[in-house]
Amino acid sequence: MKPGQESKGAAIDLESISKAYGGFNALDGVSLRIEPGEFMTLLGPSGSGKTTTLNVVAGFTDVTSGKLLVGGKNVVGVPAHKRNIGVVFQHYALFPHMSVGRNVAYPLTLRGVGTAERKARVARALDMVKMGDFAHRYPSELSGGQQQRVALARAIVFDPPLLLMDEPLGALDKKLREWLQLEIKRIHRELGTTFVYVTHDQEEALVLSDRIAVFNRGRIEQVGTGRELYDEPTTLFVGRFIGDSTVLRGEARSDGASTALRIAGETVTAPRRMAGEARPVMLLRPEKLAIRRPGQSAAGTTNRLPGTIAEAIYLGSGSKYEVRLADGSTAIVRSPLTGESFGLGEEVELCFDGADAKLLADDSTADATLT
Numbered sequence: 574m575k576p577g578q579e580s581k582g583a584a585i586d587l588e589s590i591s592k593a594y595g596g597f598n599a600l601d602g603v604s605l606r607i608e609p610g611e612f613m614t615l616l617g618p619s620g621s622g623k624t625t626t627l628n629v630v631a632g633f634t635d636v637t638s639g640k641l642l643v644g645g646k647n648v649v650g651v652p653a654h655k656r657n658i659g660v661v662f663q664h665y666a667l668f669p670h671m672s673v674g675r676n677v678a679y680p681l682t683l684r685g686v687g688t689a690e691r692k693a694r695v696a697r698a699l700d701m702v703k704m705g706d707f708a709h710r711y712p713s714e715l716s717g718g719q720q721q722r723v724a725l726a727r728a729i730v731f732d733p734p735l736l737l738m739d740e741p742l743g744a745l746d747k748k749l750r751e752w753l754q755l756e757i758k759r760i761h762r763e764l765g766t767t768f769v770y771v772t773h774d775q776e777e778a779l780v781l782s783d784r785i786a787v788f789n790r791g792r793i794e795q796v797g798t799g800r801e802l803y804d805e806p807t808t809l810f811v812g813r814f815i816g817d818s819t820v821l822r823g824e825a826r827s828d829g830a831s832t833a834l835r836i837a838g839e840t841v842t843a844p845r846r847m848a849g850e851a852r853p854v855m856l857l858r859p860e861k862l863a864i865r866r867p868g869q870s871a872a873g874t875t876n877r878l879p880g881t882i883a884e885a886i887y888l889g890s891g892s893k894y895e896v897r898l899a900d901g902s903t904a905i906v907r908s909p910l911t912g913e914s915f916g917l918g919e920e921v922e923l924c925f926d927g928a929d930a931k932l933l934a935d936d937s938t939a940d941a942t943l944t
């Protein structure tokens with residue numbers, strides 16, 4: 574949204590929404606406030622409840638319990654076609670027998686909008702998605718990316734206060750997807766409408782969103798900006814799902830204000846304690862880890878673990894290394910182009926400052942659910 578521009582978007586409030594199919598809880602007490610004009614992404618692995626949540630907001634799925642407010646009004650029980658919400662799915666649901674222009678005009682025809690205004694609004698919506706020259710084509714004459722842009726035009730042509738998108742770029746190749754991500758971001762800015770977007774792709778979520786809600790097994794684990802989720806994950810699942818990470822597990826000992834982990838005979842410490850009874854693990858981001866040759870001094874690092882280079886990947890802007898540790902686990906390290914390089918199989922030391930380690934409660938399901 575432009576500064577000073579008033580949001581045309583609706584606020585959404587999900588309050589303790591549950592949805593059961595037989596004895597299975599697809600949604601298990603989901604609460605989320607989405608601000609007017611916000612770009613909110615629902616992110617999580619397959620089966621975590623993202624699509625069910627979106628369908629509940631759209632009115633395609635009823636709830637077992639809970640409240641849903643759109644623009645402050647309770648819409649539980651209101652049928653989908655009366656909610657005035659724009660929707661885009663992964664598979665372009667364009668009408669094949671209608672031209673692009675007639676496809677985009679369809680929601681206006683349904684609403685009884687007169688011819689002159691209809692033409693003007695269809696032209697505006699097609700221009701917004703850069704498909705102004707394609708009004709006379711048929712869907713079968715368009716590429717996948719073009720069809721999705723038409724679907725987007727059709728979803729925004731009636732100025733809905735809320736636009737829902739379920740993996741709209743899922744069927745497209747990487748380059749096209751990256752370009753359309755930027756287009757969707759621009760359209761969101763220009764419209765000022767509330768966007769709710771479903772994806773299982775964390776990079777896509779980071780590119781697009783004002784905030785991200787991370788789903789796991791029918792619940793929201795954490796809601797925050799991409800930076801908050803990366804820098805301050807509150808659960809191991811979120812820490813593992815957003816960005817690369819290394820998880821150190823070992824026999825834990827906490828005393829005073831610090832926590833020590835014993836890993837294959839070595840001890841690493843962090844100058845913090847974790848509240849509660851759960852077993853702590855340390856989570857480290859790749860840029861907080863360094864690799865040194867054994868015996869080499871490493872200023873500023875308080876911890877060292879011996880390991881072996883298991884993988885070295887040249888990334889152009891630097892290198893990414895996988896270091897196999899003595900307990901069999903793998904650490905991921907990013908090192909700048911200017912740094913030293915290491916060969917496969919080389920014996921090294923993994924170094925880090927304990928202050929950079931996040932202490933999180935262990936959760937054995939956090940690895941299994943990463944798909």
Ligand SMILES: Nc1ncnc2c1ncn2[C@@H]1O[C@H](COP(=O)(O)OP(=O)(O)OP(=O)(O)O)[C@@H](O)[C@H]1O
Nearest residue numbers: 594598599617618619620621622623624625626773
């Ligand atoms: N109509 C249904 N009947 C029974 N179970 C369902 C139904 N719809 C969804 N589920 C189940 O609810 C869970 C959540 O599904 P949902 O589609 O919301 O997940 P998702 O996070 O969107 O995953 P994906 O990315 O694979 O679409 C899944 O385990 C799914 O099998």
